[in-house]
Amino acid sequence: MTGVAGTDKVKWGIMGTGWIASQFAKDLNHAGNAVKAAVGSRTQESADSFAAEYGFERSYGTYQEMLQDPELDIIYVATPHPFHKENVLACLEAGKAVLCEKPFTMNGRQLEQLVETARENKLFLMEGMWTRFLPPIVQAKQWIAEGRIGDVRLVKADFGFRIGWEPEGRLLNPELGGGALLDAGVYPISFASMIFGEQPQHVWSTANIGETGVDEQFSVLLSYSEGRSASLHGAIRLNLSNEAVIYGTEGYIRLPFFLAGKEAYLHVNGQDEPEKFTDERTSIGYAFEAEEAGRCILEGKTESPTIPLDESLEIMKLMDTIRAQWGLRYKFE
Known part of the structure; x- marks a missing residue:
């Protein structure tokens, strides 16, 4: 995956439109290698409202519709954590890189499956532990x-x-x-x-x-x-x-x-x-993890050395x- 053609930017999709999704969306403005491409929700109305408020190019009324968007490089999974496993798995099966909000899953067994799937498909996967990058x-x-x-x-x-x-x-x-x-x-x-x-x-x-x-x-x-x-x-x-x-x-x-x-x-x-x-930052702080994920993707990495998958699993x-x-x-x- 090389990001947006001819540029050093990656196109982001956000899965979910709750509070944490809104925080991350606002901070993408401060991530120098990010493009706000799409948002997916469980209803078209929610997706449209979120896209309009936070400046996303496209909005989808189902998660699956968003995952079929061929231009998206990476998905930020911002759904409640009981749904992380199925949502991340859907992203990976659609060939999308993933940044998943913490906690990664509900237990280690669920995360093992996600890590195995990401590695089998050579896709980038990272836990959204934003504190690592502050x-x-x-x-x-x-x-x-x-x-x-x-x-x-x-x-x-x-x-x-x-x-x-x-x-x-x-x-x-x-x-x-x-x-x-x-x-x-x-x-x-x-x-x-x-x-x-x-x-x-x-x-x-x-x-x-x-x-x-x-x-x-x-x-x-x-x-x-x-x-x-x-x-x-x-x-x-x-x-x-x-x-x-x-x-x-x-x-x-x-x-x-x-x-x-x-x-x-x-x-x-x-x-x-x-x-x-x-720290003189003007962002909330999510921009740092977003930039790290984007940087890894542009460099062809499937994990972040700052928070590798094996550590998240442990x-x-x-x-x-x-x-x-x-x-x-x-x-x-």
Whole structure:
């Protein structure tokens, strides 16, 4: 796949017209290698409205119609996560590259099928873990690579928010994949995976399973080789600090609101004041992952080295392990 003929741009289609789709669509304006080509929805009215509001060239009243568009290079799957497997599979079977919003799937078994299909068909596939590409997190990784905080020993990260009591709403509905782990917990868990560059050797966790049967909050302690560890927390009925801290033998890095924040602080042992990095971006931040996906496609890559498929799969399997400790299973399982 070479992108738009004679250019260094790729044509995007968006599957779904919900909130996350709108955020991504707005940010495509800031992705230098992206063209807003098409949107697909479950109704023509919704697709037309979305295309008009966010500037897409074409709109389709069904997902399948959009997938038959021969000009599309890549599809951003923005549907609710219980539908990710079938939607991504449909894209791959139509010969389209895919960027899938997190969580990739509901469990590791589903993701294994998608990875196998993408590799068999030599198609690009990537998890939409946008935090990997945010400038403050990229800066933190650079500080670590430069040895500014010495050897990393401990990661602490949490993401939690308090939603209202809506038992039928998606986040509290077990049939819609509700709960803190998949919606909120995937961020700190993926963050720890990125920092340590490996998966944990031991996992301890606890969760509060609420009235509707979903995990409303959880805590996880992970141990890695050489005595390193991560303390991670997530919640949908509890406001947390939503920051990440990386502790090393020579200092630490603090990322306020690490999911979307614009600052990073480097605290070096013996220095009175921290070194501050400020991100001057005007975009929300989704543009960075969109540009990465586009760049990979234009270079003929089928995976992003920043978040390879094997790592996404290991993260999903880790969340399976955590759920198993709680005795939490989804109905389809």
